[in-house]
Amino acid sequence: VSLDPAAARSLGTVRVVGTGLLGTSVALGLRTSGVRVVLADPSPTALALARDVGAGEPDRGDVEVDLVLVAAPPDVTADVVAAEVHTHPDATVTDVASVKSGIVEALSAQGADLSRYVGGHPLAGRERTGPIAARADLFLGRPWVVCPTAKTRPERLESVRALVRALGASPVTMAPGEHDAAVALISHVPQVAASLVASRLREAPDPAVGLAGQGLRDVTRIAGSDATLWAQILAANAGPVLTALRHLRQDLDGVVHALETLAGDGPDDGARATLARLIEDGRTGRERIPGKHGTAPTRYTVVTVLLPDTPGQAGRLFADIGDAGINVEEFSLEHSPGQQVGLAGVSVLPGVREELERALTQRGWHVVG
Amino acid sequence: VSLDPAAARSLGTVRVVGTGLLGTSVALGLRTSGVRVVLADPSPTALALARDVGAGEPDRGDVEVDLVLVAAPPDVTADVVAAEVHTHPDATVTDVASVKSGIVEALSAQGADLSRYVGGHPLAGRERTGPIAARADLFLGRPWVVCPTAKTRPERLESVRALVRALGASPVTMAPGEHDAAVALISHVPQVAASLVASRLREAPDPAVGLAGQGLRDVTRIAGSDATLWAQILAANAGPVLTALRHLRQDLDGVVHALETLAGDGPDDGARATLARLIEDGRTGRERIPGKHGTAPTRYTVVTVLLPDTPGQAGRLFADIGDAGINVEEFSLEHSPGQQVGLAGVSVLPGVREELERALTQRGWHVVG
Numbered sequence: 039v040s041l042d043p044a045a046a047r048s049l050g051t052v053r054v055v056g057t058g059l060l061g062t063s064v065a066l067g068l069r070t071s072g073v074r075v076v077l078a079d080p081s082p083t084a085l086a087l088a089r090d091v092g093a094g095e096p097d098r099g100d101v102e103v104d105l106v107l108v109a110a111p112p113d114v115t116a117d118v119v120a121a122e123v124h125t126h127p128d129a130t131v132t133d134v135a136s137v138k139s140g141i142v143e144a145l146s147a148q149g150a151d152l153s154r155y156v157g158g159h160p161l162a163g164r165e166r167t168g169p170i171a172a173r174a175d176l177f178l179g180r181p182w183v184v185c186p187t188a189k190t191r192p193e194r195l196e197s198v199r200a201l202v203r204a205l206g207a208s209p210v211t212m213a214p215g216e217h218d219a220a221v222a223l224i225s226h227v228p229q230v231a232a233s234l235v236a237s238r239l240r241e242a243p244d245p246a247v248g249l250a251g252q253g254l255r256d257v258t259r260i261a262g263s264d265a266t267l268w269a270q271i272l273a274a275n276a277g278p279v280l281t282a283l284r285h286l287r288q289d290l291d292g293v294v295h296a297l298e299t300l301a302g303d304g305p306d307d308g309a310r311a312t313l314a315r316l317i318e319d320g321r322t323g324r325e326r327i328p329g330k331h332g333t334a335p336t337r338y339t340v341v342t343v344l345l346p347d348t349p350g351q352a353g354r355l356f357a358d359i360g361d362a363g364i365n366v367e368e369f370s371l372e373h374s375p376g377q378q379v380g381l382a383g384v385s386v387l388p389g390v391r392e393e394l395e396r397a398l399t400q401r402g403w404h405v406v407g
Numbered sequence: 408v409s410l411d412p413a414a415a416r417s418l419g420t421v422r423v424v425g426t427g428l429l430g431t432s433v434a435l436g437l438r439t440s441g442v443r444v445v446l447a448d449p450s451p452t453a454l455a456l457a458r459d460v461g462a463g464e465p466d467r468g469d470v471e472v473d474l475v476l477v478a479a480p481p482d483v484t485a486d487v488v489a490a491e492v493h494t495h496p497d498a499t500v501t502d503v504a505s506v507k508s509g510i511v512e513a514l515s516a517q518g519a520d521l522s523r524y525v526g527g528h529p530l531a532g533r534e535r536t537g538p539i540a541a542r543a544d545l546f547l548g549r550p551w552v553v554c555p556t557a558k559t560r561p562e563r564l565e566s567v568r569a570l571v572r573a574l575g576a577s578p579v580t581m582a583p584g585e586h587d588a589a590v591a592l593i594s595h596v597p598q599v600a601a602s603l604v605a606s607r608l609r610e611a612p613d614p615a616v617g618l619a620g621q622g623l624r625d626v627t628r629i630a631g632s633d634a635t636l637w638a639q640i641l642a643a644n645a646g647p648v649l650t651a652l653r654h655l656r657q658d659l660d661g662v663v664h665a666l667e668t669l670a671g672d673g674p675d676d677g678a679r680a681t682l683a684r685l686i687e688d689g690r691t692g693r694e695r696i697p698g699k700h701g702t703a704p705t706r707y708t709v710v711t712v713l714l715p716d717t718p719g720q721a722g723r724l725f726a727d728i729g730d731a732g733i734n735v736e737e738f739s740l741e742h743s744p745g746q747q748v749g750l751a752g753v754s755v756l757p758g759v760r761e762e763l764e765r766a767l768t769q770r771g772w773h774v775v776g
Contacts, residue, residue: 161620173776175713176775178775212614220611220615223607225622228604228623231603231604232622233688233689234600234685236690236692237689237691237692238654239592239695240692242592243589245579246588249589256629258696259693262694263686272666273669273682283666298645310639313637316606317634319606320602320631320632321632323611327616327619327627344544353722353728356721356722357725367740
């Protein structure tokens, strides 16, 4: 996994519009491979910062541009793309917004030339924003969806796929509607669900939230996301998110009805079966998520190890696991309330579980589960 | 964090009814401190296995019992507790079921002596079940809720709290209804939400689930749970789960209505504000979850490091972080589809971020975010 200078050389001159985290990271990645990059941003400060970190020169309009990448906020992306398609009549234009169909519709409505437009969506990001947080290698190893329209010419699609490869990411070609339905299911609906669950904790008594375990932490981790950005994303993908949430609400109604039956004194009426089916359907869906390297999911087994809460303990643990020649598939750290100790969850292939437990116990670790 | 033999010595003779994972683990923990433990289980095989792993002797009815712990399946716990209260007229009786009010109601209805009953719920478990998977230290550092009834005598409560401390767990005293409302919010509603989201993936096309990232994995991790067990748990806590899910559905209805407004061509009508409020309320709720050691939550910053996918790399990484004297707060491993490389997410206190990035870069690691 690395930047691909050969792919980069095929791109010609690239104009990056919007020098926030994503735009500046694209520019830095291309500059690393020697691509000529010119920059534009409505904020002079953001533009100057991007130049100062080495992302390229501000566009003075004196160079012929081959490829334009628009990295603007989601709610203005369509207008900026339309303007770029118009201003650069020979260039291929792409963008990085996380919802795609609305942009194509807006471009159509404005009569823009769709033959040169290819939507894009890199599945990458960081906690921090802005050009200073940008990095040339932000996209290394990440999927990057590219969405040709019905009118996109094949060589324009190929140019955007080359851009993606130049940045070390994996291009995944999808139709815009297909992309939007996919991110509704894998990103937008999980965000809504996490926020709904976390929201219920607002009025919970302190002792109740004090019992929180890893399950609640996992389900609600993404509930810490930015409200303004997510309102834009959900609004931009309203249709597909609505479709998925309506199905989810139908399932929820079934669960609520089953619980009403059980909480009342009426006949059971298959209520327990409804609850079991909910969990079983969830298992089936969960098993569709690919494991490492896009292969079929592997069921790992988790070995839980007690970890004194001092620096270097997790390192010692990993070193000991490495000495034993065992590969760690997943790893988690958890701390119990009121205890100066951590629990490390070491996920390994089921076949090496006994060997790992033996190796760790021999090396003085406390395996607790 | 360790077993507490002094607390164990105050318990007298303990009878454990139900020698599955939890009952056998309790028995092993008490035996480690020299407590006399007698065992009972309707399955002769489970009983023999528990004896063989050193959990104690089968109860022949020839010893006076001071404390009875019932570790039966949730749907028979109330009946078994009632029988034990009746058969052992001087003993304190407790249990480990994850829902508490229904048991108290069933005991009342049967006219059982509530002065000697104290409900219990250890927040611990493993993937595996049965006496062979049991461990003396299963409860070390875990919260264990103890629920006296309105009629429980103080010395009976104290006896069960001593049992909890004897096993190295942290006793948390709550009323049964308070406990059930708490686990509805922190465990049962998250389980329902995770299953609902994962269930939506059943009919998703392969390329869509191929884009799955850490967010979806986190939200749906507990969706892999056992259906039969969870149908029992949700049914046993139907009332409190129903209350919480009705509130959640009300919030969901608001989101669906906002998305309908946005997907249609009508006036915006505050729809974006509804979406932003959902995310903001989720943030507020999420921030109530305690961080390490029951202290206020700390916001960590995540440093993402590229990890060649060969054994020992995570160990090298942890060793290098330890060398730099930096404490890892949380750690995650993620793999992108189609790439023979992993991304390690190292969570640290924000103040040491720059130092960590510098230390890792110096040691040849590829910090990508």
